[in-house]
Structure formats: C-alpha cells, structure tokens
Amino acid sequence: MGWTRKDLLTMRDLEASEIVLLVDTAASLQEIAGREIKKVPALRGKTVVNLFYESSTRTRTSFEIAGKWLSADVINFSASGSSTSKGESFIDTAKNIAAMSPDVVVVRHSSAGAAELLARELPCSIVNAGDGAHEHPTQALLDLLTIREKKGHFEGLHVAIVGDIAHSRVARSNIHGMRKLGMTVTVAGPPTLIPPYVQELGAKVSYRLEDAIGDVDVIMMLRLQQERMTAGLIPSLREYSRYWGLTLDRLAKHARPDVLIMHPGPVNRGVELSPEVADGPYSLILDQVSRGVAVRMGVLLLLAGRKGGDGA
Amino acid sequence: MSLLLRGGRVIDPANNLDAVQDVLIADGKIERLGRTLEAPAGAEVVDANGKIVCPGFIDIHVHLREPGYEYKETVATGTRAAAAGGFTAVCCMANTNPVNDNGAVTDYILAKAKVEGVVRVYPIGAVTRGLHGEELAELAELADSGCVAFSDDGRCVMNAGLYRRAMEYTLPFGTPLISHAEDTSLSRGASMNEGVVSTETGLPGQPAAAEDVMVARDILLAELTGAHVHIAHVSTAGAVRLIRDAKARGLQVTAEVTPHHLVLTEEAVRTWDPNTKMAPPLRTKRDVEALLEALADGTIDCIATDHAPHALSEKEGEFDRAAVGIVGLETAVAVLLDRLVRPGLLPLSTLIARLSRDPARLLNLPGGNLAAGAPADVTILDPDAETVVEPLRFRSRSRNTPFGGWTLRGAPWMTLVSGHIVRA
Numbered sequence: 243m244g245w246t247r248k249d250l251l252t253m254r255d256l257e258a259s260e261i262v263l264l265v266d267t268a269a270s271l272q273e274i275a276g277r278e279i280k281k282v283p284a285l286r287g288k289t290v291v292n293l294f295y296e297s298s299t300r301t302r303t304s305f306e307i308a309g310k311w312l313s314a315d316v317i318n319f320s321a322s323g324s325s326t327s328k329g330e331s332f333i334d335t336a337k338n339i340a341a342m343s344p345d346v347v348v349v350r351h352s353s354a355g356a357a358e359l360l361a362r363e364l365p366c367s368i369v370n371a372g373d374g375a376h377e378h379p380t381q382a383l384l385d386l387l388t389i390r391e392k393k394g395h396f397e398g399l400h401v402a403i404v405g406d407i408a409h410s411r412v413a414r415s416n417i418h419g420m421r422k423l424g425m426t427v428t429v430a431g432p433p434t435l436i437p438p439y440v441q442e443l444g445a446k447v448s449y450r451l452e453d454a455i456g457d458v459d460v461i462m463m464l465r466l467q468q469e470r471m472t473a474g475l476i477p478s479l480r481e482y483s484r485y486w487g488l489t490l491d492r493l494a495k496h497a498r499p500d501v502l503i504m505h506p507g508p509v510n511r512g513v514e515l516s517p518e519v520a521d522g523p524y525s526l527i528l529d530q531v532s533r534g535v536a537v538r539m540g541v542l543l544l545l546a547g548r549k550g551g552d553g554a
Numbered sequence: 555m556s557l558l559l560r561g562g563r564v565i566d567p568a569n570n571l572d573a574v575q576d577v578l579i580a581d582g583k584i585e586r587l588g589r590t591l592e593a594p595a596g597a598e599v600v601d602a603n604g605k606i607v608c609p610g611f612i613d614i615h616v617h618l619r620e621p622g623y624e625y626k627e628t629v630a631t632g633t634r635a636a637a638a639g640g641f642t643a644v645c646c647m648a649n650t651n652p653v654n655d656n657g658a659v660t661d662y663i664l665a666k667a668k669v670e671g672v673v674r675v676y677p678i679g680a681v682t683r684g685l686h687g688e689e690l691a692e693l694a695e696l697a698d699s700g701c702v703a704f705s706d707d708g709r710c711v712m713n714a715g716l717y718r719r720a721m722e723y724t725l726p727f728g729t730p731l732i733s734h735a736e737d738t739s740l741s742r743g744a745s746m747n748e749g750v751v752s753t754e755t756g757l758p759g760q761p762a763a764a765e766d767v768m769v770a771r772d773i774l775l776a777e778l779t780g781a782h783v784h785i786a787h788v789s790t791a792g793a794v795r796l797i798r799d800a801k802a803r804g805l806q807v808t809a810e811v812t813p814h815h816l817v818l819t820e821e822a823v824r825t826w827d828p829n830t831k832m833a834p835p836l837r838t839k840r841d842v843e844a845l846l847e848a849l850a851d852g853t854i855d856c857i858a859t860d861h862a863p864h865a866l867s868e869k870e871g872e873f874d875r876a877a878v879g880i881v882g883l884e885t886a887v888a889v890l891l892d893r894l895v896r897p898g899l900l901p902l903s904t905l906i907a908r909l910s911r912d913p914a915r916l917l918n919l920p921g922g923n924l925a926a927g928a929p930a931d932v933t934i935l936d937p938d939a940e941t942v943v944e945p946l947r948f949r950s951r952s953r954n955t956p957f958g959g960w961t962l963r964g965a966p967w968m969t970l971v972s973g974h975i976v977r978a
Binding site for chain 2: 254331332333351353354355356358359373374375376377409411414437438439440442443
C-alpha cells in the first residue's frame with residue numbers, strides 16, 4: 243500500500259503496514275549516505291521548514307541533511323532570535339511560515355500536541371519532531387530500522403526501555419510502534435519515573451534493572467534530565483546511576499550475551515550508561531544516528547512526494 | 555405593572571409543586587399561582603403553554619472579570635450571558651484586578667451591576683489580600699458592602715492556619731467560605747487529570763488526590779471552627795465520599811458541581827482543544843458517575859457553572875500554555891437538559907432544585923421559589939427547543955466553550971428578573 247497521510251504526527255495513529263512502509267523506504271535510501279555524491283533529485287523544488295521551538299542539535303541536523311540529500315530547499319527556523327522572542331504566538335508564526343508555501347514543516351516543540359495543532363491549522367505536511375512528552379515518531383522509526391537491521395525481523399522481539407519513561411516522548415512512540423509490530427516492551431525505572439496506567443499502552447513494567455534486562459533482545463536506555471532531582475522524583479544522580487546505570491558488570495551478569503544497547507541521545511555518560519557500555523560492542527548508538535538520516539529522508543519523500551504521486 | 559404567565563407547567567421544588575398553573579406577577583413579586591387566573595386589566599400575558607416555569611436559576615460561581623479584565627467579560631456582557639442562559643442571579647468571584655478584597659471594589663461591582671447588569675449580581679469577597687494567601691482581606695467590610703461569601707477561587711488558600719482564622723473571623727457574618735480545593739504541591743505544572751490520558755498524551759497531570767487532600771483538610775477545619783465551608787466545583791469520586799461523610803456527621807459542608815464535570819471526561823483532552831482545559835481538570839468516567847449520583851442524592855447541593863471567560867488568544871494554541879477555564883452560562887441549562895434529564899440520568903425537578911432552591915438556600919439569597927410574595931425571578935424552559943451551540947452568537951464577550959457545535963434538546967426560553975422579561 244502507498245502512503246496517504248498528509249502528516250506524520252504519532253506512532254499511535256499508524257497502522258503496522260504504514261510503519262513497515264516507512265522503515266522499508268528508509269532502508270532503501272540508506273545507500274545514499276555511502277555515495278560519493280550524496281544527492282538525489284527527488285525533492286527538487288520542494289521546501290522543507292525546520293520549525294524548532296526547543297533546542298536540538300541532532301534531530302534538526304538530521305532533518306536538514308535528509309532534506310538536502312533529497313535536493314529540497316531546507317530552511318531552519320529556531321525560536322531564539324526570531325519573531326517568537328517578539329511575542330508572536332506559535333500559531334501566528336506557523337501561519338506566517340505557511341503563507342510562504344512550504345511543502346513540509348518539521349516541528350519540535352516543548353508542548354505536547356503542538357504538531358497536531360499545526361497539522362490542523364496548516365495546509366502543508368507536518369512532521370512531528372518531538373512534542374513535549376507526547377511523541378517523537380521519527381526517533382521510533384529509526385530505532386525500529388536499526389533493530390530490524392540487526393535482528394532481521396520485529397515479531398517476537400523483546401525490548402526493555404529503561405529510565406525516565408514518564409517524561410519521554412521516545413518511550414511513548416516506541417511503545418506504540420513496537421507493540422503494533424508484535425514486539426514485547428518492558429518499561430523500567432523507579433516508580434516516580436513510570437507514568438500511571440502505562441500498562442494500558444501495552445507495556446510491561448519493572449522496577450528493577452536486573453529483572454528488566456534479563457530476557458530482552460534490546461535495552462534502550464533513556465536520558466535522565468537533571469531537573470528530575472529538583473522535582474523530587476529521584477534523590478540524586480549518584481543514587482540513580484547506582485541502581486539504574488547500565489554497566490558492563492550488570493550486562494555481563496544479567497543480560498543475554500547478544501543483547502543490543504540503544505540510546506536516543508544525548509547520553510549522560512556515567513549516569514544512565516557507563517562509557518564502556520556506550521562505546522562498547524553492543525552499542526548501536528551511532529548506528530541509530532546514521533539511520534536517523536535515512537528515516538527522515540524516507541518520511542520527507544513520502545510526505546512531500548505524496549501530492550505528485552497521487553496527482554492531487 | 556403586572557404580568558401573567560399562562561398555562562405553563564410550574565415546577566417549584568421549594569413548594570413541592572409540579573402542575574400546570576398560571577403565575578400572576580405584580581410589582582416585581584409573585585402575586586399568586588392558580589389553575590386559571592384572570593389577567594388584570596393592562597397586564598401583559600405570556601403564553602407559556604408547553605413550557606416549564608421555574609424559580610429563577612442562580613449561579614453561585616461566575617467570573618464576571620470586571621474590573622480589570624474587561625476584554626474577557628464585563629458585568630454588562632456577563633449578566634446578559636446569564637439571562638440568555640436562564641439565570642436570574644449570579645455570584646461573581648473575587649479574582650478581578652484589583653482583587654475584590656476591599657469594600658471599594660465590591661461597591662464598584664455593585665454599582666456597575668445596578669447600571670449595566672440585567673440580572674442580580676452578588677459579589678464574593680476574597681479571603682486573603684490580593685489572593686496571595688498570606689493575610690486576611692478586610693472581611694468584615696466586605697461582608698458589610700454586600701459580599702455573600704468569601705473565596706480565593708482560582709487559587710487555594712494553602713496555609714491551613716490562615717484559612718482556619720478566616721473561618722473563625724467570618725462566623726458572625728453567616729457567610730460561607732468557598733474552597734477552591736487544590737493542593738498545589740500535588741498539582742503544580744499540571745494541565746489535566748493524571749491518568750491514562752495524561753500518560754498517552756504526555757501532558758503533565760494532577761492526581762485526583764490534589765483535590766481530595768484539600769477537601770479533607772477543609773472538612774476538618776470546618777469541624778474545628780463550626781464554619782460553613784462550601785466546596786467549589788467538586789470533580790472527584792474521592793471528594794464526593796469525603797463530603798458525604800462530612801454531611802452524615804452533621805458538619806456544615808456543602809458542595810457544587812459544574813455542568814462540564816457532569817458530562818465530559820478526560821477523554822475529551824485527546825482532541826487537544828484548550829477548551830477542555832479547566833481547574834479542576836476533567837476527570838474519569840468513574841468520577842462523573844459519582845458526581846451524578848451525589849447530585850441526585852443531595853450530597854452535592856447545587857450546580858454552578860464556574861463561567862470563566864477568556865479571550866480567544868488565551869485559549870488557542872498550545873494546550874499546556876492555554877488559560878484555564880471555560881464559559882458556561884449560555885450552555886449550562888441546555889447541556890444539562892439534553893445530557894442528564896433527557897436520557898433519564900437526573901429527574902427534571904431535581905435539576906431545577908439544584909439550580910434554584912438549593913443555591914438560594916446555600917447563600918441565603920432571595921428567590922429560589924415561586925411562593926406568593928417571593929421576588930418574581932423566573933426561568934422558563936422550552937423542553938422541546940432544539941438548539942445548536944454557536945459560540946459566535948454568545949452574549950458573553952468570550953467564546954471559550956468545549957460545547958460548540960453540540961445539538962441540544964431543551965433550552966431556556968425566557969428569563970424574568972423582578973417581573974421584567976430580560977431581553978438579553
């Protein structure tokens with residue numbers, strides 16, 4: 243089946259077949275990164291606006307490279323030093339950008355629901371590049387692409403997502419995506435970092451790292467934000483890393499020998515991941531980053547190519 | 555000057571009356587009720603056949619926004635919204651600018667109401683100066699100036715010692731304290747209920763316990779002081795349980811519920827519509843069921859809208875940054891008739907009691923019944939009118955409602971204040 247949606251907003255909304263289409267498309271575009279001339283004309287004459295209301299280096303750069311390799315014109319708009327600092331509202335800024343007829347707007351915003359808001363207000367395609375603690379679908383897609391490359395399939399795999407689940411859009415998007423593809427997901431962390439009723443999203447819950455990583459194919463560690471201490475959610479980074487930090491020793495004792503380690507970045511070395519694990523042979527962290535470009539190329543191609551494709 | 559309401563079904567819960575009667579009004583008061591009354595010479599006659607004639611509805615929880623926030627609402631527009639929605643009296647909260655924490659502001663509101671208002675206006679004074687929760691407002695002067703109750707509504711008085719003193723100090727006035735029960739240490743940063751929807755949307759949630767903890771505290775303080783504490787906008791099954799228990803123990807604890815907490819759940823937040831954001835937040839189906847049961851059995855004494863007008867610019871855009879609250883005056887009655895009475899969830903006479911007799915008793919306000927000699931404040935309903943909620947046609951200056959586009963059966967038809975038909 244082909245791609246029919248105007249926007250990519252959440253993993254929750256997608257059918258399994260749509261997720262597979264996105265991953266397949268990304269997989270087919272990966273070889274571009276290895277070419278000497280990294281440019282294909284697929285989106286020539288198309289305009290992609292990166293509308294980033296929250297600082298982000300890797301996601302914005304990833305979308306920018308993806309757009310440029312596809313020959314789209316990519317414009318970066320970040321909240322600092324723009325009209326937002328002059329008090330213009332999010333919707334007004336977005337409408338003004340829409341008036342310049344972009345084909346795709348990639349939005350990152352600290353408010354949950356921001357991407358859906360834009361999708362309703364704007365006629366162009368919207369890609370959610372992270373909205374508050376809600377969703378971050380392209381991160382989940384690149385995680386899925388990375389996993390499939392290593393494991394060859396999705397069905398039956400078991401993934402542990404460890405850390406601050408409560409504030410993580412990456413966790414939410416991955417739970418939805420992985421469950422739709424027949425994977426088992428266990429979320430683990432201290433109870434203060436596990437959102438209520440997360441089981442209703444189809445995830446299992448564990449409150450002990452050793453238990454959570456025991457029987458899984460993939461361990462996905464999440465970044466712990468420093469603010470969680472001042473909010474009284476954890477006592478200290480020291481205690482957190484002592485009980486929830488993934489070390490070589492813990493891996494050797496409790497995890498399968500072929501387990502894969504992922505992290506959406508940026509890594510707090512020595513907090514959730516020891517440097518030896520982050521840089522070790524199990525680690526897919528840099529694979530994730532390079533798959534990120536392919537996934538974003540795939541997403542831009544399917545969304546911006548949609549109009550031409552269906553003749554609308 | 556007299557007026558005859560002819561042939562309507564009169565429902566007057568205060569007098570256990572539900573019958574087709576004529577209502578004769580003279581000099582702003584109910585003159586008498588009877589099977590077929592002669593219209594006195596020169597009397598205006600209103601054909602109320604097929605209509606329901608009730609004591610004027612009283613909304614004890616409204617934000618008129620004046621002074622200070624006239625771009626959201628004014629006494630003129632807010633009272634017109636009230637009349638259009640079938641309300642003959644409103645009590646306005648103190649979170650204006652300046653705050654209604656001294657007699658001069660109360661005087662100003664009452665003067666505005668006298669000149670520009672079209673329904674009765676009863677101000678509610680602040681409990682603490684500037685709503686800061688630190689020192690008592692000039693409560694005696696406020697009561698003398700006409701405040702009918704005290705509340706820092708919109709904020710919770712977190713300091714239990716100070717709230718206790720407010721209860722004691724106001725005991726001689728017979729004015730209840732109205733509690734916005736929200737423990738801010740449990741609700742800080744939240745923009746919705748904490749539960750499965752907050753987990754899925756990633757919006758920060760506050761647990762029902764943020765409300766329940768404060769309701770429990772306020773009940774204990776009411777017990778300590780003997781004061782009348784009224785819990786505003788109850789939204790949780792837990793609060794209902796606590797209030798039911800307090801009443802059973804004979805404490806002077808009363809409560810209100812809003813229409814939106816009776817007909818919407820947190821599921822509505824999935825639309826990301828900032829008009830589903832209010833304080834307290836929309837809760838779960840289980841809470842809604844508990845509220846409805848409590849309203850029916852009298853644990854919850856009355857319905858109040860918490861009419862909270864905000865400009866469009868404050869209510870569009872990002873959910874977590876949007877202003878808190880919705881307008882309610884022009885939708886409450888139709889929503890309740892259609893969603894509670896029509897499906898048989900609440901008897902019509904109970905709904906009318908909770909909108910007229912009970913709020914009047916609760917705050918010792920005139921009206922709430924149609925006995926001879928009572929003020930001729932009358933709300934007439936058309937049970938068959940089908941309306942579509944059109945926010946652009948609201949009399950209110952604001953349009954922040956989650957009910958836009960709803961088709962509703964049953965609506966307010968005519969509103970009389972002191973025997974005069976209010977043309978809002």
